[in-house]
Structures are given as structure tokens and as C-alpha cells.
Amino acid sequence: MTSYVLPGQPIPLASQWPSASAGRRAYIASLVGIPQQEGPVLSISRVRPRPPAINSVVLGSVTRLSPLQATLSISVVDGVPLPAGEEFTGVIRIAGHRVKIGDSISLGDARSYFVTTARNDLGVVFAVSEAGKTMVPVSWQSMRCPETGRLEKRKCAKPE
Amino acid sequence: MALDRRRINGPEESFPPVFDSDALQWKLEDARKDRSPDDIRPIFLQPGLISQANGSAYIETAKTKIACAVYGPRQSKNTTYSEMGRLNVEVKFTPFSCVRRRAPMRDAEDRSIAVAIHQALVSSVRLELLPKSTIDIFVTIIESDGLDGCVASGSVAASTALADAGIELLGLVTSCAASVVGKKLWLDPTEEEARLSKGTLVLSCMPALKKITSVWQTGEMKVAEALGCMDACQEKCTEIHSVVAQALLESAKI
Numbered sequence: 001m002t003s004y005v006l007p008g009q010p011i012p013l014a015s016q017w018p019s020a021s022a023g024r025r026a027y028i029a030s031l032v033g034i035p036q037q038e039g040p041v042l043s044i045s046r047v048r049p050r051p052p053a054i055n056s057v058v059l060g061s062v063t064r065l066s067p068l069q070a071t072l073s074i075s076v077v078d079g080v081p082l083p084a085g086e087e088f089t090g091v092i093r094i095a096g097h098r099v100k101i102g103d104s105i106s107l108g109d110a111r112s113y114f115v116t117t118a119r120n121d122l123g124v125v126f127a128v129s130e131a132g133k134t135m136v137p138v139s140w141q142s143m144r145c146p147e148t149g150r151l152e153k154r155k156c157a158k159p160e
Numbered sequence: 161m162a163l164d165r166r167r168i169n170g171p172e173e174s175f176p177p178v179f180d181s182d183a184l185q186w187k188l189e190d191a192r193k194d195r196s197p198d199d200i201r202p203i204f205l206q207p208g209l210i211s212q213a214n215g216s217a218y219i220e221t222a223k224t225k226i227a228c229a230v231y232g233p234r235q236s237k238n239t240t241y242s243e244m245g246r247l248n249v250e251v252k253f254t255p256f257s258c259v260r261r262r263a264p265m266r267d268a269e270d271r272s273i274a275v276a277i278h279q280a281l282v283s284s285v286r287l288e289l290l291p292k293s294t295i296d297i298f299v300t301i302i303e304s305d306g307l308d309g310c311v312a313s314g315s316v317a318a319s320t321a322l323a324d325a326g327i328e329l330l331g332l333v334t335s336c337a338a339s340v341v342g343k344k345l346w347l348d349p350t351e352e353e354a355r356l357s358k359g360t361l362v363l364s365c366m367p368a369l370k371k372i373t374s375v376w377q378t379g380e381m382k383v384a385e386a387l388g389c390m391d392a393c394q395e396k397c398t399e400i401h402s403v404v405a406q407a408l409l410e411s412a413k414i
Contacts, residue, residue, distance in 0.1 A: 004409050004412055004413070006323070006332060006368070006405050006408055006409070007284075007323055007328075007329035007330065007331050007332050007368070008329070008330060008331025008332055008366055008368030008369050009368055028330075028331075028369075030286060030328040030329055030330065031323075031326060031328060031329075032323050032324075032326070032408055032409075032412050033412070046326045048214065048325065048326030049214075050233065050290075050326075051233050051234075051235070051290060051291075051292070051293045083214070086231075086232070086234045086235075087235075088234075088235045089235065113292075
């Protein structure tokens with residue numbers, strides 16, 4: 001399967017694909033691209049930016065902090081950077097989890113997406129200390145400032 | 161007409177020079193000028209011309225020249241929560257697009273074309289996958305030769321631009337115009353021909369799925385004529401579909 005498909009075109013399936021033999025209706029492409037079949041997953045890959053969906057992993061920077069929530073501007077969704085000026089707004093609430101910057105999502109209200117850091121590998125990727133230096137993570141919940149050596153509490157991420 | 165004080169305004173009225181010409185002195189019995197009744201003007205289509213847009217397309221059919229840019233999906237601003245995405249179509253005429261100069265302001269004509277293009281596209285876009293988001297489509301008419309041609313070419317360009325932007329579509333939309341002149345049926349009318357005709361009809365469909373997305377009829381037409389127009393348009397849409405498909409495949413392979 002190396003040929004391109006267009007929106008509306010049935011995807012040519014290999015015969016070992018379960019429903020191809022079961023006489024089901026065809027699968028119709030909705031994107032321009034080369035369909036790829038990996039085990040039970042049939043996909044047309046694309047690297048175009050898209051809005052966050054439930055279970056997307058996002059990367060953003062905190063724009064506003066309050067005791068109850070942090071607002072962030074989401075700039076990367078599932079590893080695909082969004083064009084400048086087209087960031088989505090996300091909100092991390094204090095309820096349910098620990099500290100700052102977040103990387104995962106649920107569909108929020110009209111204005112923003114609800115983001116959480118509740119998974120083990122999600123959390124702060126980049127933080128600046130009180131002295132204004134980029135901090136280094138030392139454990140999953142603390143980071144050290146290279147200049148003053150002080151520990152600050154952050155829930156650190158563990159990016160792959 | 162309102163005056164826009166933020167711009168350098170040209171003379172309030174301007175007229176094109178009038179040349180002695182063999183201007184249209186058609187009679188209804190006359191045959192069509194340079195093509196047969198069921199011929200459409202040749203189409204040039206190029207996706208991905210505007211680099212800063214997420215997706216774009218440029219279409220040229222004889223004297224009709226349209227550029228279309230797609231931005232988004234981006235987060236909807238100032239709107240209430242919606243499960244479905246929104247499709248926002250804006251049409252702009254360049255000042256030099258028509259025979260008479262157009263003021264650089266939006267008017268009712270732009271909006272009616274925008275509504276027609278929106279209607280042609282909206283059922284082909286999988287908006288249910290884009291909650292809380294907006295897709296912006298900007299259609300710039302660089303040169304216009306008949307409103308019906310603009311709607312048809314604009315819809316084709318916009319659908320191509322959407323596919324170029326990687327937005328999920330149920331199928332590619334193609335569109336074709338037809339007019340009833342006298343007792344005959346002329347496809348893809350120019351501005352002169354449209355002026356001569358009793359009524360015009362623009363049909364948009366997804367040939368891959370054999371689904372019609374919109375029919376836009378103006379003027380006077382008998383039922384049989386309207387049905388004849390729709391059949392002829394649908395046939396041409398299949399031909400236009402292969403032009404669009406080829407253009408998209410060529411741009412995808414680069």
C-alpha cells in the first residue's frame with residue numbers, strides 16, 4: 001500500500017485485514033495521504049497541527065497563576081507544534097493533583113481546555129527559580145536552582 | 161455608498177474607457193461565442209500557494225481568478241461552548257476585480273457568495289471532530305467573470321484548500337454553474353452570458369460519495385430546465401473532481 005488516497009476515496013485494504021474479508025463496507029479516507037496498516041490500526045499520518053482532544057498530551061507555558069488554578073497557553077499538541085498566535089488556552093485546577101505546569105487534557109468549558117498533571121510522567125518540564133535561573137530536576141517533586149542550590153517544589157515531568 | 165476615511169479614496173465614481181467594439185449583440189437564437197453549450201472553461205488549480213496559511217489553493221478558469229486560504233482549526237473566541245466546530249467563510253473582492261471598480265469594503269454581494277460557499281462546504285467537513293474550534297476560510301476574488309462562476313470556482317478552491325490543510329473531509333466538493341439562455345442550456349456562464357440568461361443554477365456535490373451538498377438557483381427556470389441543469393452540472397462535477405484529485409496528488413507527492 002504505497003499509493004495516495006484522497007478524501008472520499010475507499011482505502012484499498014490488504015486481504016488479511018479482518019473486515020475486508022468479512023464483506024463489510026469500505027473504509028473511506030478523509031485525508032490526503034498514504035494509508036498505513038499496523039496490526040489492528042489503519043491510519044493516514046499527518047503532521048498538521050490540530051486542536052487538543054481528550055487524552056492528548058500537550059505542552060504549554062503558564063500565563064497566569066492564582067491560588068486555585070493556573071492558566072496556560074498550549075503550544076504543542078501530541079508533539080505537533082501549533083502555529084504562532086494560534087495557541088489554545090488551558091486551565092489546571094488545584095483539585096486532585098499537586099503542583100504546576102501540565103501535560104494532559106480533558107475537554108473543558110467554552111473558553112479553555114482542562115489540563116491535568118495527574119499521570120506519573122506528566123508535570124513541569126521547564127521552570128525558572130527565584131534567582132531567575134533554569135532549574136534542574138532532582139526528584140519527581142523537587143527541582144534545584146544551579147546558582148543558589150535551593151530546592152523548590154515542582155511536580156516534574158519525565159519526558160521520553 | 162459609505163466612504164472609508166482610513167483609506168486613500170479614489171474618485172467617487174469611475175468609468176471604464178469605452179471602446180468601439182463588437183460588444184455583445186447576441187440574439188437569443190445565436191450560437192455560443194467560443195465554446196459549445198456544454199463546455200466549461202478550462203481549469204487551472206494549484207494547492208499550497210500561500211505559504212503562511214495552513215492550506216491554500218489558487219484556481220483560474222479563463223478570466224475568473226480566485227485565491228483561497230484556510231487557517232485553523234484554531235480556538236473559537238468569544239463563543240459559547242459548542243460540540244461542533246465552526247466553519248467561517250469570508251469572501252473579498254479586490255478593487256480591480258470587476259469591470260466597475262469595487263470599494264474595498266464588504267457588501268451584500270460578498271456575503272451572499274460567502275453564504276453559498278459555506279453551504280456548499282459545510283456538510284463535507286467533519287466538524288464533529290473539532291469541538292470548540294473554528295476553521296477560517298478566506299476567499300479572495302482577484303478577477304471575477306460572473307457571480308455564478310465565482311461561487312462554483314470558489315467552492316472548488318476552498319475544498320481543495322481544506323484538503324491541503326489536512327482537515328478531515330467526507331469528500332472533495334466540486335461545483336459547477338449552468339444557465340438557461342433562451343431555450344438552451346449553457347454550462348459555466350461568463351458574466352455576459354449570465355446577464356443574457358433567464359436563470360442560473362450552481363450545483364455543488366461530492367462526486368466520490370455521489371452526494372449533493374447544495375443547489376443555488378437564481379432567476380426564472382422551469383422545473384424540467386432546472387433538472388436538466390442539475391444533471392449536466394453533476395456530470396461536469398465528476399470531470400472537475402478528477403482535476404482536483406490530480407492537483408492534490410501532484411502537490412502531495414512533492
